[in-house]
Every structure is written in structure tokens, then in C-alpha cells.
Amino acid sequence: MAVLRPENExxxxxxxxERYERGSPVAVVGSGGKSGWGETVAAEDSLDxxxxxxVTLYEPxxxxxxxxxxTPLSMIETLLAExxxxxxxxxMDAAPLFGGASGQATLGGTLAANVSGPRRIKAGAARDHxxxxxxxxxxxxxxxxxxxxxxxxxxxxxxxxLSGSWGTLAVFTEITLKVLPKAPDSATLVVLGLNDAAGxxxxxxxxxxxxxxxxxxxxxxxxxxxLPVDLGAGGRALTLMRLEGVGPSVDYxxxxxxxxxxxxxxxxxxDTESRALWRHLRDASxxxxxxxxxxxxxxxxxxxxxxxNSLKAAGSFRHFYDWSGGLLWLASEPGSEEALAALMRxxxxxxxxxxxxxxxxxxxxxxxxxHPQAPALAALARNLRQNFDPKNILNPGRxx
Amino acid sequence: MTRLAMPxxxxxxxxxxxxxxxxxxxxxxxxxxxxxxxxMRPFECDGLTAYQQLPLAVVLPETVEQVSRVLAYCHENNVxxxxxxxxxxxxxxxxxxxxxxxxxxxxxxxILEIDFPNRAVVVQPGVTNxxxxxxxxxxxxxxxxxxxxxxxxxxxxNVAENSGGVHCLKYGLTTNNVLGVEMVLMDGxxxxxxxxxxxxxxxxxxxxIVGSExxxxxxxxxxxxxxxxxxxxxxxxxxxPSSEAAGACVGDVIAAGIIPAGMEMMDRPAILAAExxxxxxxxxxxxxxxxxxxxxxxxxxxxLIAEVEKIARDNEASFVRVSxxxxxxxxxxxGRKAAFPAVGRLAPDYYCMDGTIPRRELPHVLxxxxxxxxxxxxxVANMFHAGDGNLHxxxxxxxNVPGELEKAEAFGSDILKLCVEVGGVLTGEHGxxxxxxxxxxxxxxxxxxxxxQLLKAAFDNKHLLNPGKMFPQLCRCAExxxxxxxxxxxxxxxxxxx
Numbered sequence: 001m002a003v004l005r006p007e008n009e010x011x012x013x014x015x016x017x018e019r020y021e022r023g024s025p026v027a028v029v030g031s032g033g034k035s036g037w038g039e040t041v042a043a044e045d046s047l048d049x050x051x052x053x054x055v056t057l058y059e060p061x062x063x064x065x066x067x068x069x070x071t072p073l074s075m076i077e078t079l080l081a082e083x084x085x086x087x088x089x090x091x092m093d094a095a096p097l098f099g100g101a102s103g104q105a106t107l108g109g110t111l112a113a114n115v116s117g118p119r120r121i122k123a124g125a126a127r128d129h130x131x132x133x134x135x136x137x138x139x140x141x142x143x144x145x146x147x148x149x150x151x152x153x154x155x156x157x158x159x160x161x162l163s164g165s166w167g168t169l170a171v172f173t174e175i176t177l178k179v180l181p182k183a184p185d186s187a188t189l190v191v192l193g194l195n196d197a198a199g200x201x202x203x204x205x206x207x208x209x210x211x212x213x214x215x216x217x218x219x220x221x222x223x224x225x226x227l228p229v230d231l232g233a234g235g236r237a238l239t240l241m242r243l244e245g246v247g248p249s250v251d252y253x254x255x256x257x258x259x260x261x262x263x264x265x266x267x268x269x270x271d272t273e274s275r276a277l278w279r280h281l282r283d284a285s286x287x288x289x290x291x292x293x294x295x296x297x298x299x300x301x302x303x304x305x306x307x308x309n310s311l312k313a314a315g316s317f318r319h320f321y322d323w324s325g326g327l328l329w330l331a332s333e334p335g336s337e338e339a340l341a342a343l344m345r346x347x348x349x350x351x352x353x354x355x356x357x358x359x360x361x362x363x364x365x366x367x368x369x370x371h372p373q374a375p376a377l378a379a380l381a382r383n384l385r386q387n388f389d390p391k392n393i394l395n396p397g398r399x400x
Numbered sequence: 401m402t403r404l405a406m407p408x409x410x411x412x413x414x415x416x417x418x419x420x421x422x423x424x425x426x427x428x429x430x431x432x433x434x435x436x437x438x439x440m441r442p443f444e445c446d447g448l449t450a451y452q453q454l455p456l457a458v459v460l461p462e463t464v465e466q467v468s469r470v471l472a473y474c475h476e477n478n479v480x481x482x483x484x485x486x487x488x489x490x491x492x493x494x495x496x497x498x499x500x501x502x503x504x505x506x507x508x509x510x511i512l513e514i515d516f517p518n519r520a521v522v523v524q525p526g527v528t529n530x531x532x533x534x535x536x537x538x539x540x541x542x543x544x545x546x547x548x549x550x551x552x553x554x555x556x557x558n559v560a561e562n563s564g565g566v567h568c569l570k571y572g573l574t575t576n577n578v579l580g581v582e583m584v585l586m587d588g589x590x591x592x593x594x595x596x597x598x599x600x601x602x603x604x605x606x607x608x609i610v611g612s613e614x615x616x617x618x619x620x621x622x623x624x625x626x627x628x629x630x631x632x633x634x635x636x637x638x639x640x641p642s643s644e645a646a647g648a649c650v651g652d653v654i655a656a657g658i659i660p661a662g663m664e665m666m667d668r669p670a671i672l673a674a675e676x677x678x679x680x681x682x683x684x685x686x687x688x689x690x691x692x693x694x695x696x697x698x699x700x701x702x703x704l705i706a707e708v709e710k711i712a713r714d715n716e717a718s719f720v721r722v723s724x725x726x727x728x729x730x731x732x733x734x735g736r737k738a739a740f741p742a743v744g745r746l747a748p749d750y751y752c753m754d755g756t757i758p759r760r761e762l763p764h765v766l767x768x769x770x771x772x773x774x775x776x777x778x779x780v781a782n783m784f785h786a787g788d789g790n791l792h793x794x795x796x797x798x799x800n801v802p803g804e805l806e807k808a809e810a811f812g813s814d815i816l817k818l819c820v821e822v823g824g825v826l827t828g829e830h831g832x833x834x835x836x837x838x839x840x841x842x843x844x845x846x847x848x849x850x851x852x853q854l855l856k857a858a859f860d861n862k863h864l865l866n867p868g869k870m871f872p873q874l875c876r877c878a879e880x881x882x883x884x885x886x887x888x889x890x891x892x893x894x895x896x897x898x
Binding site for chain 2: 059060061062063064084114120121124125127128137141142143144145147148149150151152153154155156157158160161162163164165169170180181182184201204205207208209210211212245246248249251252253256298299300301302323326327352353354356370371373374376377379380381383384386387388399
């Protein structure tokens with residue numbers, strides 16, 4: 001088992017060209033924090049991209065930043081914070097879900113998995129913030145796509161298209177991102193004691209209001225005590241709505257949101273504590289350090305509570321909703337893994353969504369980690385993979 | 401008219417025309433197939449009117465099944481297909497080919513579902529952009545991307561071109577506002593991608609399809625996200641003694657952490673033309689005019705208006721006006737929105753360009769453009785989505801003067817090359833189409849284009865869908881299908897480089 005650690009783009013090309021010629025696969029790795037997410041890669045050797053590090057361009061007034069793929073996100077976020085800017089998609093740090101250390105994630109890994117946080121519902125996903133890429137395909141050839149400006153429709157949007165491809169089509173070497181001003185102030189209105197359906201209904205009403213809610217989550221009673229901030233909720237469920245912006249705007253909208261919530265009991269959480277809450281929700285930290293099966297469901301917001309109800313009959317689990325109900329994290333309790341897995345895909349499909357088995361636990365290897373696609377779409381995916389990586393050398397098996 | 405190199409027609413297709421028309425008529429009965437010259441004439445061009453071509457036949461399907469059967473038939477019989485929405489493309493994306501069926505989606509004009517709680521609307525592709533906003537307006541919602549042709553352009557066309565608009569600085573392009581599509585592939589296979597949810601599992605096909613200019617499939621249904629309209633929108637009209645000062649103001653607004661809903665700039669020729677035409681109250685003694693619109697909650701907009709006003713004054717603004725009501729805001733926009741017809745009065749013809757540059761390059765690019773204008777002896781008026789660096793120079797010419805169109809096109813090419821040279825791109829929102837395809841080499845090398853071709857081939861390996869668009873003609877990778885140019889070892893070394 002060899003670890004190949006290129007120091008620059010030319011070396012990535014050389015390594016992959018050689019691998020292409022031998023037909024010999026590699027596991028593509030940033031910091032390895034998400035190695036447990038998805039299927040096991042069928043490759044002895046790994047291509048470690050942490051040597052490709054550093055910000056290559058940052059122009060705050062142009063809202064643009066380029067960095068090599070192995071650059072730690074923490075380095076980028078620190079640099080941005082010095083200029084009161086941020087990555088608006090609020091990248092999730094998934095490593096602790098697999099027992100890894102937090103703060104290690106790389107830019108390339110973040111984009112390869114297209115992981116976004118609670119603000120995704122307003123600001124868009126990781127892929128929405130990619131302006132351009134440089135990458136090496138399974139042919140061992142370097143190519144670029146996109147550019148460094150926001151408005152660009154020149155050619156296919158491969159930058160976006162390769163996001164979320166888990167390193168199976170090409171290996172990013174450099175990424176150019178749109179960055180945005182960081183809101184100077186924030187607050188979160190937390191409504192107490194709603195059941196799932198009422199909570200998600202309220203979130204949808206808030207998202208459908210003009211009050212520019214930037215994140216909307218519902219944490220049922222079973223998990224509410226595990227948040228890092230004591231809200232005095234006494235073990236009740238929490239329905240959280242985040243407001244960000246300039247101070248006067250946040251205050252104004254907080255009043256409006258309170259009115260929207262009517263007679264419901266609510267508390268307003270100020271900036272610092274609000275940030276801590278959303279960081280916890282971003283990383284699904286309730287489930288960090290656990291071993292059991294962990295599911296991530298993406299579906300139309302109102303469908304979430306119905307899926308939860310259907311699954312309750314089959315087994316026990318803990319769960320919470322983000323993205324106004326459209327993102328459902330669900331952790332099986334011991335003994336329920338197989339029963340939940342058996343029902344999961346069919347149940348979520350009926351609601352127009354899909355389910356990813358993020359952490360397998362003891363779930364049978366027969367259950368695919370990624371949601372099986374309809375045959376025509378699966379055929380399209382095979383074509384694409386065949387065209388970009390004809391000898392199957394990039395992360396073979398990772399997406400099933 | 402300049403001669404445009406299009407892929408050589410399949411002679412076999414031309415010879416079998418009547419047989420093909422009969423087969424298509426069997427799939428789409430009644431008036432669904434138009435094959436007579438008079439009937440086809442209205443479809444001979446799109447918004448890029450310099451090029452015209454009658455198609456092999458026009459087909460107007462009504463059902464997904466008909467689209468699927470038409471494409472399957474064409475796939476089996478090696479017949480090329482050009483999809484068309486409302487035909488408002490400014491890059492020739494829907495330009496017909498002599499040997500291609502023109503698949504017109506205008507009968508797909510129904511709104512299928514409005515789902516307020518999930519903030520999604522499901523529509524057929526022929527529904528116009530504006531019709532979506534109108535359908536949800538009674539509950540205060542709207543669909544954010546607002547291309548200037550929104551009254552006519554179809555959502556299917558918006559998906560194909562990844563259309564933008566003046567508000568995309570804050571609200572994103574089509575790609576940021578589409579949640580899902582149903583699409584028919586060239587072999588007739590129907591696929592559904594995404595839905596009323598924020599993510600799609602597996603490869604991001606949705607991201608690849610939006611902006612693919614009708615080369616990957618024919619969209620038969622679109623799910624878009626809708627937003628609640630902001631509580632208030634207000635605009636500032638700002639005049640500056642130089643484009644440098646206006647450009648600096650734009651940079652300072654962004655640097656202050658403010659993302660306006662729209663930030664438009666006009667240069668002196670555009671200001672004067674617009675004012676003469678629309679009488680919007682624009683100052684006549686400034687070199688550059690900015691319209692900055694801020695929208696959102698009342699408590700926020702008032703605060704930000706004051707901040708922008710201060711930034712403008714710090715940047716030598718010689719004219720400052722803040723809209724006090726909706727009427728005045730509309731008036732500020734009136735001139736900008738009428739700018740195209742206004743410029744149209746300055747010369748018999750104009751040619752609209754669409755490059756994007758890094759904002760800070762604006763003064764340099766404007767200066768260089770004035771020099772080019774003198775070199776070519778053709779006037780130019782500039783409109784600019786200043787917030788995101790998207791330029792719309794309008795080159796003035798007279799098509800009746802022999803050689804002027806060619807000169808205008810050469811001028812346009814030089815402008816786009818200049819955009820790429822300063823770190824920008826060939827097209828910000830109008831698409832590559834036939835217009836800019838031969839300039840792709842300015843931005844992309846052979847390997848870059850080769851990898852785009854790999855995506856194309858995964859969807860349409862016979863290259864039957866919208867050929868001659870987006871990719872350079874005589875590009876060595878253009879006809880490769882699944883074969884790949886590998887490290888210069890190409891099968892036809894005698895084909896010239898573009």
C-alpha cells in the first residue's frame with residue numbers, strides 16, 4: 001500500500017498519467033475526514049492531496065478566492081474572516097461523525113462531497129459558490145472549467161457538474177470560489193415545544209415570509225438537551241430560525257418573526273450563542289463520536305415529518321431537521337438498523353426525496369450507501385464515468 | 401451576411417425529407433408538423449437575426465411521449481435535432497440547420513403545480529419566465545431570475561442558457577433557482593433529475609444541464625424555487641464625472657459588505673440615448689451613471705441606502721437621487737430598460753455583446769473599447785451589470801453598408817478577446833451558441849474543450865442534438881464522440897487548428 005503525495009499540479013498529472021497507463025487505481029484523499037462516507041474504495045494505494053496547499057488568489061473587493069485543492073478550509077476561513085468575509089454555504093465539518101478530528105477538512109474534499117451547512121437554504125450549496133476549477137481526469141489530463149467571475153455561461157458548467165462527484169470523475173487541483181461579506185450581526189428566534197409537523201410548518205411559513213430567514217431547523221425533544229447552549233427549554237422541542245445582517249435589520253426582522261409565531265412561546269438567542277447553535281447543527285454534532293447507522297435524507301420540506309412517522313413503526317431512532325425540514329438527519333438506535341434500512345428508501349422516495357447512508361454502523365453491506373438511481377439516470381452516470389475515467393482508476397467503487 | 405460554417409448537412413437526411421416528415425406527422429398528428437416554406441419562415445432565426453436558415457421541418461409536440469418518440473425516431477434514423485423555446489436567444493442557440501428537425505416546445509405552456517409551503521412551482525418548459533412570477537404574485541411570491549426578455553422568453557430556454565438578469569448579483573442565475581427537470585435524452589429515454597428538494601443524489605446532472613444550450617437533452621418539465629417578494633425596494637440614481645469614479649464606487653459598495661439587488665452602469669453615449677428616448681430624468685453632464693437598487697425588509701433598506709449614498713459622495717458623485725416611492729424607482733429603471741431601443745435610434749443596426757470582466761478592470765476595458773471604436777470607425781454604447789462585471793457593449797453599424805456587419809463582428813470579437821485577456825469570460829448570460837463558438841479557443845485549450853466533449857458524448861454520443869453550437873467548428877474534438885484526443889495523437893492531423 002503506497003501513499004502518493006504530489007506537491008504540485010504537474011505531479012498530479014504525472015501520477016495519474018502513469019496510473020492511467022497501468023490501469024492501476026488510487027483512493028483520492030484530502031485530509032481523509034470523510035473516508036467513511038460512501039462505499040469503500042477498491043484501491044490499494046492512495047493519492048494524498050494535502051501537499052497541494054495554499055491560497056493562490058484573493059481579491060476581497062472582487063469577492064473571489066482561489067486555492068489549491070488540499071488547502072485546509074480553516075486556513076481559508078481565517079483569511080476570509082480577517083476581511084469580514086466568509087464562505088456563505090457554511091461548509092459542514094463531517095470528520096467527527098466518523099471519529100475524526102474537527103478542523104481538518106480541505107477545500108477539495110468539501111467540494112468533492114458538496115457538503116453545505118444550514119445557510120444552504122438561503123445562500124446555496126457548495127457547488128453554487130464554485131466559479132472555476134482546474135482538475136485532472138482519469139485520462140491523466142489536466143483541464144480547466146469556468147473562470148473567476150460570477151457571471152459566466154461559457155461552455156458547460158463542469159465546475160458545478162464535478163461538485164459532489166466524490167473524486168470519481170476527476171481530481172481537483174485548484175478551485176476558485178465566490179466569497180461573500182460576513183453578516184455583522186445575527187440572532188436566532190427559538191420557538192419551544194412544537195411537534196415535528198407543527199415545527200416544520202412554522203419553518204416553511206418563515207421561509208415563505210419576507211424576513212430573510214437564513215437557516216431553519218427543528219430539533220425534537222429527544223435531542224434538544226444536547227445543544228451547546230442552554231435555552232431554558234426544559235427538554236422541549238426547539239424550532240430555530242436564524243436571522244443575519246446588519247444590526248437594525250436583525251432587530252426589525254426578529255420582531256416580525258415573533259409576530260409570525262403568534263402566541264407560541266419563544267426566546268431570542270443573540271449573536272455569539274446563535275453562532276454556536278448553528279455550528280452544532282451544521283456538523284450534526286448530536287451524532288459525533290457515535291458508531292451506529294446515520295442517514296441523511298433530502299426531500300421536500302413538508303415530507304420530513306411524514307417520513308419520520310412512517311419509520312417510527314419499524315424501529316427507534318433520533319433525528320432532527322435542517323433546511324426548513326428538507327434535510328433530515330436520522331441516527332438508528334442499536335437493534336433498529338436493519339429494520340430502518342429495509343424501509344428507508346421506499347419511504348423517502350414516496351415523498352419525492354432520497355436517503356444517503358452516511359455512516360453504515362452494522363447495516364448490511366447489501367444496503368448501498370448512495371440512493372439507487374432510476375435505470376436511465378444510472379446509465380447516464382455510467383457513461384459519464386466511462387468517459388472521464390475510462391480505466392476506472394479514480395476512487396473505484398466509492399459511489400457504488 | 402457573413403457566411404457561418406455549420407456542420408455539413410447529412411445528404412441522406414435531405415434526400416429522405418418527405419419520408420421523415422411523414423414519420424414525424426404520424427407521431428405528432430394534426431398541425432404538429434410544419435414542412436412548407438411559408439409555415440417554417442417564422443422559425444428561420446432566433447434573437448440573433450444576422451443568421452437565418454430554414455430547418456428540415458418544424459415539429460411542435462404537445463406531450464412528453466411525443467417528444468420521446470420524435471427523438472427516438474431521429475436517433476434511430478440519424479436525423480439531427482435543434483430544440484427551441486421562444487426563440488429569444490441572442491447567441492443563435494436555436495438557429496435551425498438545413499438537415500435538422502426544429503423541435504419547438506411552445507405548446508408545453510402549462511403551469512402544472514404551485515406548492516407554496518415547499519416554495520416550488522412545477523411548469524412546462526414553454527411557460528414564460530414572467531408567467532411564473534405572475535402565477536404566484538397573489539401570495540406575494542416571485543421567481544427571481546429576470547432576463548430582460550422575461551415577458552417572452554421561456555423557462556425551458558432559461559434552463560438551456562442559464563439566463564441571468566439585473567437581479568442575479570443577489571439572487572443568482574437560473575442554475576441557482578432551478579430544483580429539478582424532466583428531460584428527454586436524444587435516444588428518447590425520459591429522465592427525472594432533482595425535484596422539490598435542494599439536493600440530487602449522485603452526479604450533479606442538474607448543474608450540467610443548466611446552461612448546456614440544448615446540446616444534452618430536451619427539457620419537458622421544470623421545477624423552480626420561488627421567493628417571497630421583499631418588503632420594499634428602493635433605488636439610487638448616481639452620476640459620476642468619470643467611469644473610474646463610478647467603478648470605484650461599485651468596488652466600495654461591495655467592500656462595505658453590501659450586496660445590492662441590482663447595480664447597473666451606463667456610459668455617456670448610453671445615458672444620452674436613454675434620456676432622449678425615455679426622459680427618465682438622467683443627468684446629461686456625467687460620464688457614468690449608476691442605478692443601485694436595494695431590497696429587503698424596511699428596517700434594512702433605509703439603513704443601506706444611507707450607506708450607499710455616503711459611499712457615492714465619497715467617490716465624487718456629482719448627481720445623487722434616492723427614489724422616494726415606487727413610481728420614482730420605476731422611472732430610474734425606465735431609461736435603463738429602454739436603453740436597447742434607445743440605442744437602436746442612434747444607428748440602423750446594433751450588435752449586442754456580452755462579456756464578463758473582473759470589476760476592477762472596468763476603466764481599462766472602457767478605455768480600450770473607445771480606442772477600438774475609433775480604429776473600427778463604429779460607435780459603441782455601454783451598459784454594464786456593474787455588480788457582477790457583466791458588460792453589454794452595443795456596437796452601432798449599418799447592415800446596408802457593405803462590410804459593416806463584418807466590421808461590427810470583428811469589433812465584437814476584439815472586445816470579447818479583451819474580456820478574456822483581463823481575466824474575464826466570453827459570455828456572461830447570452831450563451832455561446834453559434835455567435836461565440838469559434839472564440840472558445842481564446843478561453844479554453846484543446847484539453848479543456850476535449851473534457852467538455854466528454855460530457856456531451858455521455859448524453860448524446862451520436863452528436864445529433866443541436867450540432868454546430870457551443871463548440872468551435874473544425875475543432876478536432878468536435879466529431880469524436882467517445883473517442884478522445886490523447887496527448888496530441890489525433891486521428892486527422894490535417895484538420896486545421898482553430
